[in-house]
Amino acid sequence: MQTVSMFVVALIAVFSFALGGCGAMQTTAHEPGGAGNLKPTEEDKDAGLVGIAPGFGLKDYPVVVVRQFKVTEPERTDAEDRKLAAETPSFLQGELVRRLRESGLFTRVVNANETDYTPGAEKALVLEGEITAAYGIFGGDSREHLRESFDDMARDVAKFLIRLSKGEAPKKE
DSSP states (O other), X not given: OOOEEEEEEEOOOEEEEOSSSOOEEEEOXXXXXXXXXXXXXXXXXXXXXXXOOTTOOGGGOSEEEEOOOEEOOOSSOXXXXXXXXXXXXXXXXXXXXXXXXXXXXXXXXXXXXXXXXXXXXXXXXXXXXXXXXXXXXXXXXXXXXXXXXXXXXXXXXXXXXXXXXXXXXXOXX
């Protein structure tokens, strides 16, 4: 019998874009959610707000299943914003899968949109979340900034998990 653990990473530090082609800026998530009784309450320099169950050990999970993140609707949208919002979950999921595979932390990294995952004997960690959106997060010519931001976010989650696998606690700096 396999155990599936829900691990909340509230990456979900939201990225917003400044006008004039400036880079992405990390901001604090507004009212971040959680999974079950687990709430993201600890701040980490790489992953934003995270929630970690007491006694959780990353090394106990040889498999990670990356589900597609949901996007909350921005307050105001136009056709381009809606198009970008529709693209972001697949892109973020792909980047998370790529970065987690590169990290070498897991024997198997499952992209839940490409592969049906059937629980087996090994424990599996499920990575899921929500991309919170607000007015101005997207924008007509922000596609490249958005992709860069989600690539950075996936890199930072992998860095956080690498530190967590070494027994390091979340830290602000």
